[in-house]
Amino acid sequence: xxxxxxxxxxxxxxxxxxxxxxxxxxxxxxxxxxxxxxxxxxxxxxxxxxxxxxxxxxxxxxxxxxxxxxxxxxxxxxxxxxxxxxxxxxxxxxxxxxxxxxxxxxxxxxxxxxxxxxxxxxxxxxxxxxxxxxxxxxxxxxxxxxxxxxxxxxxxxxxxxxxxxxxxxxxxxxxxxxxxxxxxxxxxxxxxxxxxxxxxxxxxxxxxxxxxxxxxxxxxxxxxxxxxxxxxxxxxxxxxxxxxxxxxxxxxxxxxxxxxxxxxxxxxxxxxxxxxxxxxxxxxxxxxxxxxxxxxxxxxxxxxxxxxxxxxxxxxxxxxxxxxxxxxxxxxxxxxxxxxxxxxxxxxxxxxxxxxxxxxxxxxxxxxxxxxxxxxxxxxxxxxxxxxxxxxxxxxxxxxxxxxxxxxxxxxxxxxxxxxxxxxxxxxxxxxxxxxxxxxxxxxxxxxxxxxxxxxxxxxxxxxxxxxxxxxxxxxxxxxxxxxxxxxxxx
Amino acid sequence: xxxxxxxxxxxxxxxxxxxxxxxxxxxxxxxxxxxxxxxxxxxxxxxxxxxxxxxxxxxxxxxxxxxxxxxxxxxxxxxxxxxxxxxxxxxxxxxxxxxxxxxxxxxxxxxxxxxxxxxxxxxxxxxxxxxxxxxxxxxxxxxxxxxxxxxxxxxxxxxxxxxxxxxxxxxxxxxxxxxxxxxxxxxxxxxxxxxxxxxxxxxxxxxxxxxxxxx
Numbered sequence: 001x002x003x004x005x006x007x008x009x010x011x012x013x014x015x016x017x018x019x020x021x022x023x024x025x026x027x028x029x030x031x032x033x034x035x036x037x038x039x040x041x042x043x044x045x046x047x048x049x050x051x052x053x054x055x056x057x058x059x060x061x062x063x064x065x066x067x068x069x070x071x072x073x074x075x076x077x078x079x080x081x082x083x084x085x086x087x088x089x090x091x092x093x094x095x096x097x098x099x100x101x102x103x104x105x106x107x108x109x110x111x112x113x114x115x116x117x118x119x120x121x122x123x124x125x126x127x128x129x130x131x132x133x134x135x136x137x138x139x140x141x142x143x144x145x146x147x148x149x150x151x152x153x154x155x156x157x158x159x160x161x162x163x164x165x166x167x168x169x170x171x172x173x174x175x176x177x178x179x180x181x182x183x184x185x186x187x188x189x190x191x192x193x194x195x196x197x198x199x200x201x202x203x204x205x206x207x208x209x210x211x212x213x214x215x216x217x218x219x220x221x222x223x224x225x226x227x228x229x230x231x232x233x234x235x236x237x238x239x240x241x242x243x244x245x246x247x248x249x250x251x252x253x254x255x256x257x258x259x260x261x262x263x264x265x266x267x268x269x270x271x272x273x274x275x276x277x278x279x280x281x282x283x284x285x286x287x288x289x290x291x292x293x294x295x296x297x298x299x300x301x302x303x304x305x306x307x308x309x310x311x312x313x314x315x316x317x318x319x320x321x322x323x324x325x326x327x328x329x330x331x332x333x334x335x336x337x338x339x340x341x342x343x344x345x346x347x348x349x350x351x352x353x354x355x356x357x358x359x360x361x362x363x364x365x366x367x368x369x370x371x372x373x374x375x376x377x378x379x380x381x382x383x384x385x386x387x388x389x390x391x392x393x394x395x396x397x398x399x400x401x402x403x404x405x406x407x408x409x410x411x412x413x414x415x416x417x418x419x420x421x422x423x424x425x426x427x428x429x430x431x432x433x434x435x436x437x438x439x440x441x442x443x444x445x446x447x448x449x450x451x452x453x454x455x456x457x458x459x460x461x462x463x464x465x466x467x468x469x470x471x472x473x474x475x476x477x478x479x480x481x482x483x484x485x486x487x488x489x490x491x
Numbered sequence: 492x493x494x495x496x497x498x499x500x501x502x503x504x505x506x507x508x509x510x511x512x513x514x515x516x517x518x519x520x521x522x523x524x525x526x527x528x529x530x531x532x533x534x535x536x537x538x539x540x541x542x543x544x545x546x547x548x549x550x551x552x553x554x555x556x557x558x559x560x561x562x563x564x565x566x567x568x569x570x571x572x573x574x575x576x577x578x579x580x581x582x583x584x585x586x587x588x589x590x591x592x593x594x595x596x597x598x599x600x601x602x603x604x605x606x607x608x609x610x611x612x613x614x615x616x617x618x619x620x621x622x623x624x625x626x627x628x629x630x631x632x633x634x635x636x637x638x639x640x641x642x643x644x645x646x647x648x649x650x651x652x653x654x655x656x657x658x659x660x661x662x663x664x665x666x667x668x669x670x671x672x673x674x675x676x677x678x679x680x681x682x683x684x685x686x687x688x689x690x691x692x693x694x695x696x697x698x699x700x701x702x703x704x705x706x
Binding site for chain 2: 100139145148170208210237238281282283285359
């Protein structure tokens with residue numbers, strides 16, 4: 001059996017990309033706006049200019065870091081089951097993260113999300129089997145700015161079983177979020193042994209680590225919490241215009257991150273990930289649905305897999321759309337991304353549910369995207385040729401009469417040979433479709449969203465754990481100027 | 492004779508060729524062409540063509556930006572001569588532009604700067620992570636008409652409000668208009684903080700700025 005694959009780059013080109021990435025780290029080097037990051041590099045032998053905050057990193061240092069970074073790791077459920085394998089060509093999906101708007105189905109327009117929206121999102125994402133991990137997708141507008149990052153994680157930990165992809169917005173939030181994760185795992189050691197969450201860390205293109213991002217990178221390394229690099233050159237704007245050129249910049253940024261990270265915590269897990277994009281030269285927007293965007297994602301993923309024997313874990317923002325509401329463009333962009341990324345073997349694709357250049361979330365889109373994910377996971381299972389003979393036995397059994405529906409061969413194989421979608425995907429005869437209300441995919445998805453949210457069963461965390469989470473949240477909310485946490489709809 | 496030179500000046504901007512623009516500007520000076528005429532009849536005329544081509548979708552951002560760069564190269568040759576003669580070219584207004592404190596996002600602001608320049612404004616780009624007080628100081632120093640503030644993060648947007656407050660305290664609010672932009676910025680936010688203008692994209696920034704200058 002073959003696992004279908006897609007590769008854009010020859011081995012020779014891969015080597016050229018990696019070579020140029022190493023050279024960039026020496027000339028012009030990378031900017032690091034965080035003293036501790038600069039110090040780690042300087043102490044290890046990099047040439048650091050404290051005035052300009054530029055670090056020129058020698059090749060040997062980078063290669064050593066690539067060597068110590070693990071080729072794979074697992075993320076676990078709340079019960080400690082290793083359900084997400086960041087490694088090889090295993091493909092997983094999580095919802096796109098950090099939406100500051102949510103589509104209100106009733107108005108078909110967007111508004112600021114609140115606590116209830118985040119809770120509905122968790123219920124839905126938990127109930128969609130195609131979605132492998134949760135993400136802190138919803139930025140709640142009913143809490144003060146200073147706590148918008150950790151508050152999302154708080155709601156996810158209270159209500160979700162699945163592994164989590166998250167990130168921070170401020171210098172102070174990592175300790176709060178780590179404290180919460182530790183409360184659920186039992187101890188910092190238990191959390192490190194069975195990671196529940198990864199933290200996205202984004203260098204700023206080109207070749208810059210800001211204080212916030214460098215700090216989280218180091219904090220993750222020291223606590224053994226997996227870090228997910230999210231490098232994002234915008235082709236022709238903040239990175240080279242060519243797909244291959246931005247693949248080089250992406251590699252350089254990731255290699256610089258891996259170096260700092262491994263110096264702080266050798267052997268700590270880290271992901272070769274990103275969210276780059278094409279740059280629309282008419283409007284100045286950054287289309288996630290553009291073909292060049294997706295080709296860049298696949299190309300840099302190939303570099304991550306080729307950087308050493310066994311490769312590194314990979315990630316990309318795919319399964320996104322630039323539309324503002326759910327329509328046909330939404331489907332075509334999302335599906336293209338997920339199909340290409342899956343064929344390229346990206347371990348974690350972040351994107352389902354997300355619209356409008358990574359700023360808006362739609363519960364309906366998440367339900368539709370789950371169907372695309374189902375199809376895509378079927379795709380990468382390939383064509384099963386293990387049965388012997390392939391067809392002779394069943395065809396001779398059925399003979400010229402031709403009724404395969406009666407055959408045991410059919411019953412044995414139909415569930416696995418195709419992906420059977422939910423009612424979100426219409427496969428009815430026309431009259432039946434009409435009798436069911438003549439609904440389009442968005443309306444069918446809305447029904448599904450309501451059904452799944454209603455059917456969700458609350459997570460029963462041990463009482464002391466739930467209380468501790470609430471205590472941590474309450475304490476830090478006070479620090480952010482909020483006396484009482486918003487009322488939860490899930491008790 | 493001059494007509495041919497003016498044509499070449501315009502063409503250098505249409506082609507986005509900085510070297511040629513500077514060379515033709517110098518050639519014009521050497522030939523005794525009035526620098527103001529060179530700007531209006533030559534280079535600015537070229538910029539108008541670039542703008543028109545962009546509006547119809549035949550030219551794209553890189554064409555617009557390189558046209559602006561060629562214009563700047565020509566001005567670098569011509570403006571010192573103007574100043575020495577006590578003259579200056581007509582601009583639609585002076586804009587102090589920057590990304591607010593704590594924010595390192597550059598590209599949107601750079602686009603706005605390029606388009607305002609191309610649109611006839613004189614732009615002073617203060618860069619990224621700019622202290623609120625610095626916007627005020629530079630607005631005063633350059634006698635700015637507009638302060639344009641970019642913020643890409645919900646956490647740094649607050650500084651846009653801060654700059655407006657500082658401008659009031661400094662007694663400059665009366666004659667300095669403030670426009671705001673960036674991904675999380677909305678009209679509602681602009682209204683809330685008392686900004687004079689908001690636009691969703693760089694082209695919109697030019698429209699709003701022109702309106703504020705009454706042109």
